[in-house]
Amino acid sequence: MANPILETKEVSAWFGKHQAVRGISFSAEPNTINAMIGPSGCGKSTFLRCLNRLHEEVEGARVEGSVLLSKEDIYGQGVDPVAVRRRIGMVFQKPNPFPSMSVFDNVAAGLRLAGIHKRSVLAEVVERSLVQAALWEEVKDKLKQPGTSLSGGQQQRLCIARALAVNPPVLLMDEPTSALDPISTAKIEELLVNLKNDVTIVIVTHNMQQAARISDQTCFFLTGELVEAGETSRIFTNPQDTRTEQYITGRFG
Amino acid sequence: MSKAVALEVSQTVEAGPVKKRDLHLGDRVFFWILRGVATSVILLLAALTLYLFRLSIPAFQTFGAKFLISLEWNPVSEVFGAGPFIYGTVVSSLLALCISVPVSLGVSLFLNELAPKKLADTMGFLVEMLAAIPSVVYGLWGIFVLAPWLRTTVQPLLGKTFGFIPLFQGPPFGVGMLAAGLVLAIMITPTISAICKEVFRAIPDHQREASLALGATRWEMIHMSVIQTARSGILGAVILGLGRAMGETMAVTMVIGNRAEIDISLFAPAQTMASVIANEYAEASSQIHLSSLAAVGLSLFVVSLLINAMARFVVHRVDSRSAKAAH
Numbered sequence: 001m002a003n004p005i006l007e008t009k010e011v012s013a014w015f016g017k018h019q020a021v022r023g024i025s026f027s028a029e030p031n032t033i034n035a036m037i038g039p040s041g042c043g044k045s046t047f048l049r050c051l052n053r054l055h056e057e058v059e060g061a062r063v064e065g066s067v068l069l070s071k072e073d074i075y076g077q078g079v080d081p082v083a084v085r086r087r088i089g090m091v092f093q094k095p096n097p098f099p100s101m102s103v104f105d106n107v108a109a110g111l112r113l114a115g116i117h118k119r120s121v122l123a124e125v126v127e128r129s130l131v132q133a134a135l136w137e138e139v140k141d142k143l144k145q146p147g148t149s150l151s152g153g154q155q156q157r158l159c160i161a162r163a164l165a166v167n168p169p170v171l172l173m174d175e176p177t178s179a180l181d182p183i184s185t186a187k188i189e190e191l192l193v194n195l196k197n198d199v200t201i202v203i204v205t206h207n208m209q210q211a212a213r214i215s216d217q218t219c220f221f222l223t224g225e226l227v228e229a230g231e232t233s234r235i236f237t238n239p240q241d242t243r244t245e246q247y248i249t250g251r252f253g
Numbered sequence: 254m255s256k257a258v259a260l261e262v263s264q265t266v267e268a269g270p271v272k273k274r275d276l277h278l279g280d281r282v283f284f285w286i287l288r289g290v291a292t293s294v295i296l297l298l299a300a301l302t303l304y305l306f307r308l309s310i311p312a313f314q315t316f317g318a319k320f321l322i323s324l325e326w327n328p329v330s331e332v333f334g335a336g337p338f339i340y341g342t343v344v345s346s347l348l349a350l351c352i353s354v355p356v357s358l359g360v361s362l363f364l365n366e367l368a369p370k371k372l373a374d375t376m377g378f379l380v381e382m383l384a385a386i387p388s389v390v391y392g393l394w395g396i397f398v399l400a401p402w403l404r405t406t407v408q409p410l411l412g413k414t415f416g417f418i419p420l421f422q423g424p425p426f427g428v429g430m431l432a433a434g435l436v437l438a439i440m441i442t443p444t445i446s447a448i449c450k451e452v453f454r455a456i457p458d459h460q461r462e463a464s465l466a467l468g469a470t471r472w473e474m475i476h477m478s479v480i481q482t483a484r485s486g487i488l489g490a491v492i493l494g495l496g497r498a499m500g501e502t503m504a505v506t507m508v509i510g511n512r513a514e515i516d517i518s519l520f521a522p523a524q525t526m527a528s529v530i531a532n533e534y535a536e537a538s539s540q541i542h543l544s545s546l547a548a549v550g551l552s553l554f555v556v557s558l559l560i561n562a563m564a565r566f567v568v569h570r571v572d573s574r575s576a577k578a579a580h
Contacts, residue, residue: 087468090462090466092463099482114468
């Protein structure tokens, strides 16, 4: 753990009076895939949403602790959550392209928010991002069609391209394949492994096999706590905590 | 269940009639009552249309299609043309829309996107209560409060500042097109904002999170994820508001000044299709006068029908599209 790009210290999160995340300290090395596993309601999604300050958008929600992105606390005084979200990409469970926008405009949305409007720059970045998201070949003739006209798997890769367009160092993914069929899922998993070279990925998944297949580090969550974190191969072959062992062997969850 | 009973039940069921749907007497009576009620509503609409149509035949026979554009309406010389009323209806409704649409959008966005839930519930309720106030009460308020204020304060000020525009020229009457437009604007605001609120509420949260996660500010999120997505729904709400403004009678009759002339100035008195009928129907003595009023009514009826149909079509299209987007 020499030089983590993302590090959390004692992060807790609440919905009103209900505490969903309890004092989680975690760190992610650059160019790795970090999987968060655990049963429903264990707080893994809420924790993920603390990493780009999206959790606080829910009415009555609250976060404590600190999250360091390249050593800088994104919850520090005077830090603008909007600026934080521009530097950390996010992909959601349900593909959510903007229904009123074309494929091109969907990918360009983040750039336009950042104030980049030059057509040639946009075109170049949109192509690069779609190539990165392994979607370019499928949509290069449909750039003007609405983003919602694509298939579910394509829409999700479009959302990945949209997140990548602003060149974020970290990409958060909240069960990105749970709404997709196995073939689309396999495509996205392959894509994530390739993306590792450019970006650090934190992925919440319901699917333990997925975590085992693609991640470098696996973190097991239970009732808002981080039970165990470690190298994926070790977590799945030699878990230290009995609860982790019970979960990965399918005893509960 | 004992074996014997079970056997009996299965026998009854098997022996039961399968050839024809045999409704019980009560069901049949109920069915016929409901069918009668439903049919009578449609018959009523048809009868109403037919009656209006028959009544207005003499007017169209005498004045032809020119009835709809002719500017003269003179009960004394028995020359009738609906031009001033069509102008009045169109201008007063558009004026109301110009004032009401930005306000309604602001209200519905504030209630749905910005206000804390408790405040939004209370305020939303109060806004919807505006729709429950009888229109004659709006009319009274227009006569006793709004019109004097317009005459003494607003219109002189507008005349001084924007007097170079023909819309704001002429003597300040108080009652007139401007008063009608303002009262209508207040009356259609609850309609438009209630529908907009529903349209915005139907947009799933993950659409909002999509833009927030990209680093959108609250305003950028509202623009990208809410307004853009709801464009046609907003249009539907506006058209429904327009339909309401065009048909509104009582309040408009009370504040518009009732003069059958076209004057470009918003300060001048005018008259709408609805208000001329309300004003003159009781005193119309000649056959042709009555028939002309019926013809005005028929035109209003047809236009309102078209506007409502258009609004339904637009809203329906949005519903099916956002349903598709949600999958």
